[in-house]
Amino acid sequence: MEPEKDEEAPKIGVYVCRCGGNISDVVDVERVAKTIAEMEGVAISKVHTFMCSDPGQSMIVEDIKKESLNRVVVASCSPFLHELTFRNAVQRGGLNPYLYDHVNIREQGSWAHKSDPEGATAKAIRLIAAGVEKVKHAEPLERIRLSNHQRALVLGGGAAGMKAALELARRGIPAVIIDKNAELGGHIKEWGKLFPTDEDGQTLAARLRSEVEAEKDIEVIAPAKVTKISGFVGNYDVAFERLGEGGKPGEEAKLTVGAIIVATGFEPYRPAEGEFGYRKTPRVMTMPEFIAWAGSQPNGRLTLDGREVRRVGFLHCVGSRQIEGVHKPQPDGRVNTYCSRVCCSTVLNQAVQVRKRFPSVSVLDFHQDIRSYGRGHEDYYIEASNRGVAFFRYHGDEPPEVATDAEGLVRLRMKDYLTWGEEIEASMDVLVLAVGMTPSPIGDLIDMLKLATGHDRFLQEVHPKLRPVESSVNGVFLAGTAQAPMTLEEALCSAGAAAAKAAALLGSEYVEVDPFVARVDEAKCTGCERCVEECAYSGAIVMVEKETEGGGKVKKAEVNAGLCAGCGACVAVCPTRAIDLRGWSLKEFDSMVDGLVSAAERLAAK
Amino acid sequence: MSTEITAGEETERGEAVERDRYDAVVIGAGISGIQSALDLGDQGYSVLLVEREPSIGGRMISLSKVFPTLDCASCITTPKMSAVARHPKVTILVNTEVERVADKDGEKEIELLRKPTYVDNRACIGCRLCEYACPVEVPDRFEQGLALTRAIAVPFTNAIPQKAVLDAEHCIFCGACARACPTDAIRYEQEPRRQTIRAGIVVAATGFKLNVGINKPQYQPKNPRNVISPLQMERLLAPHGPYGRVLRPSDGKIPESVAYVLCAGSRDKSIGVPYCSRVCCMYSIKQAMLLSGALPIADITIYYMDIRAFGKGFEEFYQNAKAMGIQFVRGKVARVNDGPNGDLILRVEMTEEDGRVEERQHDLVVLAYGIIPELESPEQVGLRAGSDGFLARPDSTRPAFAGIEGVFTAGCAAGPKDIVDSIIEAGAAASAGSAYLSQCASKTTKS
Numbered sequence A: 001m002e003p004e005k006d007e008e009a010p011k012i013g014v015y016v017c018r019c020g021g022n023i024s025d026v027v028d029v030e031r032v033a034k035t036i037a038e039m040e041g042v043a044i045s046k047v048h049t050f051m052c053s054d055p056g057q058s059m060i061v062e063d064i065k066k067e068s069l070n071r072v073v074v075a076s077c078s079p080f081l082h083e084l085t086f087r088n089a090v091q092r093g094g095l096n097p098y099l100y101d102h103v104n105i106r107e108q109g110s111w112a113h114k115s116d117p118e119g120a121t122a123k124a125i126r127l128i129a130a131g132v133e134k135v136k137h138a139e140p141l142e143r144i145r146l147s148n149h150q151r152a153l154v155l156g157g158g159a160a161g162m163k164a165a166l167e168l169a170r171r172g173i174p175a176v177i178i179d180k181n182a183e184l185g186g187h188i189k190e191w192g193k194l195f196p197t198d199e200d201g202q203t204l205a206a207r208l209r210s211e212v213e214a215e216k217d218i219e220v221i222a223p224a225k226v227t228k229i230s231g232f233v234g235n236y237d238v239a240f241e242r243l244g245e246g247g248k249p250g251e252e253a254k255l256t257v258g259a260i261i262v263a264t265g266f267e268p269y270r271p272a273e274g275e276f277g278y279r280k281t282p283r284v285m286t287m288p289e290f291i292a293w294a295g296s297q298p299n300g301r302l303t304l305d306g307r308e309v310r311r312v313g314f315l316h317c318v319g320s321r322q323i324e325g326v327h328k329p330q331p332d333g334r335v336n337t338y339c340s341r342v343c344c345s346t347v348l349n350q351a352v353q354v355r356k357r358f359p360s361v362s363v364l365d366f367h368q369d370i371r372s373y374g375r376g377h378e379d380y381y382i383e384a385s386n387r388g389v390a391f392f393r394y395h396g397d398e399p400p401e402v403a404t405d406a407e408g409l410v411r412l413r414m415k416d417y418l419t420w421g422e423e424i425e426a427s428m429d430v431l432v433l434a435v436g437m438t439p440s441p442i443g444d445l446i447d448m449l450k451l452a453t454g455h456d457r458f459l460q461e462v463h464p465k466l467r468p469v470e471s472s473v474n475g476v477f478l479a480g481t482a483q484a485p486m487t488l489e490e491a492l493c494s495a496g497a498a499a500a501k502a503a504a505l506l507g508s509e510y511v512e513v514d515p516f517v518a519r520v521d522e523a524k525c526t527g528c529e530r531c532v533e534e535c536a537y538s539g540a541i542v543m544v545e546k547e548t549e550g551g552g553k554v555k556k557a558e559v560n561a562g563l564c565a566g567c568g569a570c571v572a573v574c575p576t577r578a579i580d581l582r583g584w585s586l587k588e589f590d591s592m593v594d595g596l597v598s599a600a601e602r603l604a605a606k
Numbered sequence B: 001m002s003t004e005i006t007a008g009e010e011t012e013r014g015e016a017v018e019r020d021r022y023d024a025v026v027i028g029a030g031i032s033g034i035q036s037a038l039d040l041g042d043q044g045y046s047v048l049l050v051e052r053e054p055s056i057g058g059r060m061i062s063l064s065k066v067f068p069t070l071d072c073a074s075c076i077t078t079p080k081m082s083a084v085a086r087h088p089k090v091t092i093l094v095n096t097e098v099e100r101v102a103d104k105d106g107e108k109e110i111e112l113l114r115k116p117t118y119v120d121n122r123a124c125i126g127c128r129l130c131e132y133a134c135p136v137e138v139p140d141r142f143e144q145g146l147a148l149t150r151a152i153a154v155p156f157t158n159a160i161p162q163k164a165v166l167d168a169e170h171c172i173f174c175g176a177c178a179r180a181c182p183t184d185a186i187r188y189e190q191e192p193r194r195q196t197i198r199a200g201i202v203v204a205a206t207g208f209k210l211n212v213g214i215n216k217p218q219y220q221p222k223n224p225r226n227v228i229s230p231l232q233m234e235r236l237l238a239p240h241g242p243y244g245r246v247l248r249p250s251d252g253k254i255p256e257s258v259a260y261v262l263c264a265g266s267r268d269k270s271i272g273v274p275y276c277s278r279v280c281c282m283y284s285i286k287q288a289m290l291l292s293g294a295l296p297i298a299d300i301t302i303y304y305m306d307i308r309a310f311g312k313g314f315e316e317f318y319q320n321a322k323a324m325g326i327q328f329v330r331g332k333v334a335r336v337n338d339g340p341n342g343d344l345i346l347r348v349e350m351t352e353e354d355g356r357v358e359e360r361q362h363d364l365v366v367l368a369y370g371i372i373p374e375l376e377s378p379e380q381v382g383l384r385a386g387s388d389g390f391l392a393r394p395d396s397t398r399p400a401f402a403g404i405e406g407v408f409t410a411g412c413a414a415g416p417k418d419i420v421d422s423i424i425e426a427g428a429a430a431s432a433g434s435a436y437l438s439q440c441a442s443k444t445t446k447s
């Protein structure tokens, strides 16, 4: 396609990244750059080892200035990683950052076609040719500015939620905590002495709670339930219901915030009836049940059902590290493959406490691995060993079998790999199931906020290293164990990290978002409303009445830039092609197809 | 003797620091320090990021791919390095060591040692002509000693800044670099200089090192060349590494049988590291996976006590490795002995089978050394250490707080941990630090 007359002729800079070998070990990048250099409109076509490095970026900036480039294409890794990096570089070079196209030749090239260098090279050429054609039609765009409500909503007032709210408030950013329970603090209240400091969980929760109460910029709404969330970054409208006695719905109210931190925490895994003898006998209990029960007993002797307890066993990994085909799936059909991170150290902590408080009780520990990884955790392992805790090791694909014997005691059978795979049978008065963590049941919030979850059902971050506390929804952050199993220390750190991101967002009076939203050509719009029906983002495209020149009224589609996700569903259904996406116009798509075809021809001719 | 630099002075180093007070000084520009600086800068605070090496990036920039997602380490680090280098609120000083952190009038006072690089940074354009001209070969620290570089060199391909640094210990002062330099940037006469900076807060992100020098004679064969550190293996596996592929150091042979000895420098009271180093299980599994890609026919065995795959996605990663055919042998490696042709013989107690002691031959052995603090005596620089030697964290509800008013800590400086956890702690330190700064500001405006 020829550029339109009033457009400046394209002078495109194309940069092909080696990615230190990740790309160039498979794709012949030199050949790619040479082939692309022959395309019309391409002024320069270069190769660099790491385009994203400072020298790589500086090269773009300098070339734009020296060669007066007016468009740039970088062919490297996924745009998810570095599109923004290069847009910023293009902007530093003095060009509008949207006169840029990003081509992925790593995830879609070298990594996908490792064993086919020739094919990967040809594919890279075709993809870049498409990018070059697309960028010829790119228009300068401006980021969209939205007003910003400079306060945050924190969902969940456990340790993580309180921490996030405190740090925001101390930065002068008001925060509202909504918790479903009347008393803030979450689960740490229930565990008694916590590893790795032996401090009491109640005390720590109370300390955080009193800090929250003292902070004038924090409002606590609890118990309460969020009923509706609408809006977008900077402008979330939240409807909630205060809960009365026994969770009965009470008064409804609304608030508007600029950002939301989700800190709804976890629930301990609930074993199914009969899982390792659970609910078949009161002598098999979960770790939370054991902590509550043992905590209520005086030091010295331990009795259950009037009988002295002589032996307590702890079984690790209940509800965690499950194996498909070995363990019964959860109600949703999946097994919990993940490790719950805190249960090993919890067992060791409890084992030490049992030995200290009830010296006549012996302790058995049945594990796969002892994962006392954290600072101070290994001390509990060493102490448990010193205090005579007996350790046994099973393999994940041979879970122990649990039954009760004639006397009502619990019998556990397994192959012990600390004694060379010997079959052992142990009987005990109490077997404690070290249950793992599962996410809190927040399906309603996930739907309202359109959050992503992982295979483990916990909330998913955008990228574990690049954006570890951000959800895929702009302005929604993750804190604490809603995201993954964590210790208290880790949950507090993640809350701090989320607060830092939220503070950066809420620090200014407006927020800027990408301009990739739908735009309606009113002249072509017939008001048929097909787009409104198709749109999945309520309110993103609506019909408004407009006056015609003759004084009559017509309906035309109008886009709300804050709500539009830029998904393009409306573009596809519009019968008159009246809708287009900024940055992804139909014309740009057409030209990409041209690029793919012409490159294929060029390759075939060679 | 060193002379004091004052703020705003144009130094012969070309790295003048514009001002003598910043809201925050971040010590150490590994991934933790970089992330803290970014998070503080994004909130509008002025930051001085101080790194003693010639480039920012810390350990992470030298890794190959990173667990549990197997993204390439450079691809994650370089953009963060680049973002911090260009951040309008962040000033970076490399080749600068923090010597002391003290209190002064309710603020922090930080003493810096600006080490000479013998190159004028204003003039150096990073062209590397000096490096090509230098006749003296020295072990390349970035490549963990597996390759050679010159006595004057730009630290590595994606280093920031791209400036040459002269290694005075090895330089023979022949003048070749000065003659080759097109911009006359070489300054043999540079001296160390000191500078004092004031700041509202300090974030200590001084990171870790491996206890490679530990005294464990049972793991020290007479010919140790094919016993390597995991950081060396990271370089061998890096796509742009020293040999471009995995070869064993003694004779360049393609290894056929690689062994990992886990907990080699950890979980052992006798060497002063009773704790778990937290990342070695996972990076060993990762390296094993990368090795089985690079050397499809090689046998890879991991000797372990417990596999600590506890983080998000870790257990699944471990199970994948098992499914790929990597051998996991639970057993205590009692000795690493010399074998024929540079090979090594491991004496292993096979605790999972029948407890027999086996001798197993491998042609390359990686010892998972323990993670110890880079900062050897925190007290000497005015910081506080915990009982394990890492920076103290005395308050369980304020984990970023380092036990001294206005001082916060993140990453491996406060105990071994992986990149994700380091980055999260960096955010936590920035958050706690900015909350502290804004409380101080509101106090002063009120009074």
Ligand SMILES: Cc1cc2nc3c(=O)[nH]c(=O)nc-3n(C[C@H](O)[C@H](O)[C@H](O)COP(=O)(O)OP(=O)(O)OC[C@H]3O[C@@H](n4cnc5c(N)ncnc54)[C@H](O)[C@@H]3O)c2cc1C
Binding pocket: A155, A156, A157, A158, A159, A160, A161, A178, A179, A180, A181, A184, A185, A186, A187, A188, A191, A193, A194, A195, A196, A224, A225, A226, A263, A264, A265, A266, A267, A268, A287, A288, A342, A346, A349, A435, A436, A437, A440, A441, A442, A445, A479, A480, A481, A482, A486, A487, A488, A489, A491
């Ligand atoms: C048995 C056991 C023992 C443990 N022992 C230790 C230990 O010794 N040391 C240690 O460091 N860690 C320990 N942990 C881990 C520790 O409990 C967690 O790290 C910590 O509780 C995480 O805090 P959180 O705020 O993320 O989540 P939570 O404590 O789960 O708090 C979440 C909060 O969100 C609220 N909430 C949930 N859903 C909603 C909703 N829909 N709307 C509004 N509010 C909602 C809840 O009411 C709660 O207040 C243990 C865990 C277990 C299972």
Ligand SMILES: Cc1cc2nc3c(=O)[nH]c(=O)nc-3n(C[C@H](O)[C@H](O)[C@H](O)COP(=O)(O)OP(=O)(O)OC[C@H]3O[C@@H](n4cnc5c(N)ncnc54)[C@H](O)[C@@H]3O)c2cc1C
Binding pocket: B027, B028, B029, B030, B031, B032, B033, B050, B051, B052, B053, B057, B058, B059, B060, B063, B065, B066, B067, B068, B096, B097, B098, B099, B205, B206, B207, B208, B209, B210, B230, B231, B234, B279, B283, B286, B374, B375, B410, B411, B412, B413, B417, B418, B419, B420, B422
């Ligand atoms: C072999 C190996 C493989 C690994 N692989 C992975 C992996 O695959 N995935 C993963 O998540 N993690 C991995 N890790 C862990 C990862 O390396 C660390 O989590 C991360 O590098 C920690 O970053 P940091 O910034 O805290 O410390 P560092 O990277 O050590 O940075 C600290 C910085 O501070 C500087 N400094 C120290 N003292 C001073 C001072 N006085 N003045 C000025 N500067 C100072 C140092 O020079 C250094 O640059 C691996 C670790 C090893 C050993």
Ligand code: SF4
Binding pocket: A316, A317, A318, A320, A321, A338, A339, A340, A341, A342, A343, A344, A345, A368, A369, A370, A371, A434, A436, B310
């Ligand atoms: S922390 Fe320990 S008990 Fe918990 S799931 Fe992981 S390995 Fe099993």
Ligand code: SF4
Binding pocket: A373, B262, B263, B264, B266, B267, B275, B276, B277, B278, B279, B280, B281, B282, B306, B307, B308, B368
């Ligand atoms: S992480 Fe694994 S190898 Fe490293 S010290 Fe801990 S248990 Fe040993």
